[in-house]
Every structure is written in structure tokens, then in C-alpha cells.
Ligand SMILES: Nc1ncnc2c1ncn2[C@@H]1O[C@H](COP(=O)(O)OP(=O)(O)OP(=O)(O)O)[C@@H](O)[C@H]1O
């Protein structure tokens with residue numbers, strides 16, 4: 001391989017047909033005299049347009065039968081084939097290695113005449129960027145076939161995005177991350193829009209998985225409900241204002257009713273209903289109060305007991321070695337979803353502000369279905385500050401908004417072919433548009449491009465590994481899971 005040219009942060013490398021380099025692989029350029037090494041990553045591959053090649057190809061095509069009969073003792077023909085098949089690898093300059101130090105600031109140019117260019121295996125790269133005693137999560141292999149994993153430390157305090165087109169393997173990766181986090185004792189909250197994360201508890205052979213004692217499923221109608229006392233006034237008011245669009249005048253009335261209920265020791269949904277009915281106010285305000293009350297009741301999320309079915313602090317203390325709290329959302333209405341998510345987030349924030357619980361890793365699938373745009377900013381900035389570290393998973397990259405991409409610390413990017421989707425992701429600060437468009441467009445299923453802190457800012461193409469535990473989505477579980485009713489008996493054979 002040879003250096004052809006350099007433009008800005010890019011290098012063009014000439015590769016002969018036998019010098020195969022896959023898109024996404026790294027190359028090192030070593031200078032003969034020096035110990036310095038330049039690390040570059042191939043993101044695109046084209047033919048070398050040498051002068052006269054077009055004419056040669058045309059001549060080949062026209063005289064092909066004769067050409068093959070010509071005696072070619074000096075193997076000129078094979079040289080000519082090599083020239084035609086020579087490729088140019090478009091590469092991004094990623095880092096420089098000087099002795100034992102890897103640096104992202106590259107301020108030198110290798111000699112074009114005297115250098116050695118070769119594949120730079122990931123195993124070698126990891127030696128420069130790995131941290132000792134990290135909490136590893138094995139995720140699969142690089143395209144070069146070396147094992148690939150990330151450190152939980154790089155998800156800690158970070159904003160992560162997993163995106164790609166439908167069925168590309170996003171949820172699968174997210175389940176791998178969750179199982180890795182809980183294996184290391186972390187606390188995870190999952191908004192499970194398709195009801196597929198409960199599978200983490202079971203192996204594909206039907207037996208329990210190693211995580212069975214670290215998963216807590218919450219389902220509306222069974223073990224998912226909150227008492228007003230547990231929620232507290234602030235969370236309740238937040239739900240009214242944000243999830244139910246309650247006008248401020250009505251919110252104020254609710255606040256007065258709340259205080260009245262507390263003073264009389266009747267803070268529950270029944271007490272709330274009776275208080276609204278007997279409340280001294282005009283018909284309009286009373287109707288507004290009642291309509292909100294009915295909306296809340298319709299969600300089945302509020303229970304009339306002093307003790308909540310869900311208690312985050314309790315759950316966390318019951319699982320001292322980490323737990324994934326999975327909130328199943330597929331069977332509930334969009335209003336219930338919005339209110340549930342609002343309750344969970346506001347309550348977690350409340351507990352984190354009081355330092356009552358440890359930081360939480362939040363996994364939100366298709367969050368645009370239950371969170372408003374204004375809430376993104378909040379999740380990312382305010383909530384991160386208190387200790388909610390979010391991973392968004394989506395197949396609609398434009399649903400997240402450019403500010404989310406700009407603030408992302410890590411992105412796991414699966415295949416996208418749509419130009420608009422690629423443009424959206426290219427806005428992320430941690431990656432350049434050329435890499436996104438060059439590599440992601442041709443990624444096979446179950447492969448992703450890992451970007452950001454998890455790969456020490458050195459993008460890596462990963463083939464995501466399979467799991468022992470069940471990862472199927474809800475639609476597949478309907479056909480593959482246990483049959484809900486007994487199959488009819490076939491009498492014809494008896
Ligand atoms: N690395 C992998 N190894 C084995 N199976 C995988 C892998 N990645 C994904 N799958 C399987 O492929 C199917 C689709 O994957 P997954 O549900 O993760 O896709 P998705 O991108 O989340 O799709 P959607 O956009 O519909 O949510 C699933 O059945 C999953 O189990």
C-alpha cells in the first residue's frame with residue numbers, strides 16, 4: 001500500500017488487488033526512521049482512475065477473445081489487470097501513536113516515500129486506550145474478527161443513542177448492554193415499548209438465565225400502581241401540568257384540594273373524588289377537575305392504598321447486586337404511557353435529588369411516543385446532572401432532534417440507507433459525515449458502527465454477538481411463545 005494524497009483530515013491510499021482492507025478497518029502508517037505511527041481508518045473504497053485505464057478496458061472488451069490467446073511471457077497482462085483492479089482507499093486520519101501514547105491531535109505528516117502501511121488490528125489499538133480494572137461488557141467482534149467490548153464506565157454519566165433502520169438489531173444490542181450493566185451491579189430502568197425485554201430472564205432453552213434474579217417486571221393491572229402519598233404533591237402536579245395539559249387555574253385548585261386531603265388524612269383517589277364533588281367552585285372549574293380525575297383513573301396507575309405497588313427505593317434495596325426495572329408499555333393507552341413515564345422520571349429525579357437512590361441507567365425505546373420534545377433537553381441536561389443516564393433507542397433518527405445528537409457521548413449506528421436519516425446522524429459532534437455515509441450505508445444486519453467514548457473516539461465496526469437469553473420482540477413471542485389456549489383435539493383420528 002502507498003500514500004497517494006492527503007486532503008484535510010483525509011488520506012488516499014493506493015491498494016493492490018491482493019491487499020484487501022474492509023471498510024471500517026484501521027491502517028497504520030509507520031515511518032522508517034521514527035517510531036511514530038499514524039492511525040487511519042478506511043471509510044470508502046473506489047477504483048484507481050489511472051490515465052489510460054478507460055481506454056485499456058475498452059480495448060479489452062473489444063478484443064477479449066484475441067487477447068486471451070496472446071502469448072504473455074513477461075506477464076504484462078497480469079500487470080495490466082493489477083492496474084485496472086488497483087483501488088483507492090479513502091481514509092480518515094484518526095490518531096497518532098508516539099511511543100506508548102495515543103493522541104487524537106495529529107500535527108505531523110508521514111513521509112510519502114518511506115513508510116510502511118499495514119492493517120492495524122483492534123487488539124493492538126485497545127492496548128493504548130483500555131483502562132485497567134474496567135467493568136467490561138462483551139458485545140461481539142470487530143470486522144477484523146477480534147473480540148470487541150465496552151466499559152460500563154463509558155456509559156456512566158453519558159448520553160447514548162442506538163439507532164438504525166427497522167430490524168437491524170438495535171433492541172438486541174440494548175439488551176446486551178442492559179444485561180452487562182446489571183451483571184456489574186448497576187440499576188437500570190427500561191421503558192419497554194414492545195414488551196420484549198422481559199426475555200432477559202430466560203435462556204433460549206427455556207431455563208432461567210443468569211439474570212433471572214436481577215430483573216423486575218412491572219405490568220399495569222398487576223404490580224404497577226402508585227399511591228398519591230408515595231407520589232407526593234410535586235410529582236402529582238407535574239403530571240397534571242405536563243401529561244394532562246391542565247390549565248394553571250385548575251392546577252391551583254388541585255393544589256388546594258391536595259392540602260385539604262392531607263389535613264384530613266384522606267389522601268387517596270376516593271378522597272380526591274369526594275373532595276372534587278364537594279369543592280366550593282363554579283361548574284367550569286369543577287368539570288375541569290373531574291375530567292382530569294377521570295383521565296387519571298382511566299390509566300389504572302393510581303391505587304387507593306397508602307403503600308405503592310411500585311417503590312423505587314424498596315426495589316433497589318431488595319436487589320443489592322443490581323436490577324433491571326422493566327416497565328412494560330405495549331398494552332396500555334398512549335395517555336397511560338405518558339403519565340407512567342412522567343411519574344417514573346419525576347419520582348426518580350426526586351429520589352436522586354435527595355440522594356436516596358444510586359444513579360440510574362435509563363433505556364428508552366422510541367421515546368418520542370411517550371415523551372415531549374421539551375423533555376429531551378431535560379432528560380439530557382438536568383436529569384443527567386442528578387444521575388439519570390439515558391440510552392435512546394430509535395429507528396426514526398429525526399424523532400430525537402439535532403440537539404440530542406450534538407450532545408450524544410456514544411452512538412451505536414446500525415444500517416441506514418435513507419439519505420435524510422444519514423444527514424440527521426451526521427450532525428452528531430462525535431462523528432464526521434463521510435464516515436457515517438461511507439460505512440453505515442453498507443453495514444450488514446446485526447453490525448453497527450460504535451462511536452464516541454465507548455471506543456475512545458476511534459470508530460469501530462462491530463458484529464454484535466448473539467445472546468444466551470431470549471431477545472425476541474412481542475410480535476414474535478405471539479407465535480413462538482407458549483400457546484395461550486389448548487389446541488383443539490383432532491377427533492378424526494380417534
Ligand atoms: N447480533 C444478533 N445475533 C442474533 N440475533 C440477532 C442479533 N441482532 C438482532 N437479532 C435478532 O434479529 C431480530 C431483530 O432484531 P431487533 O429486534 O434487535 O431489531 P430492531 O432494530 O430493534 O428492530 P425494530 O426497529 O423493529 O425495533 C430479533 O429477532 C433479534 O433477536
Ligand SMILES: [Mg+2]
Pocket residue numbers: 170171172
Ligand atoms: Mg427494537
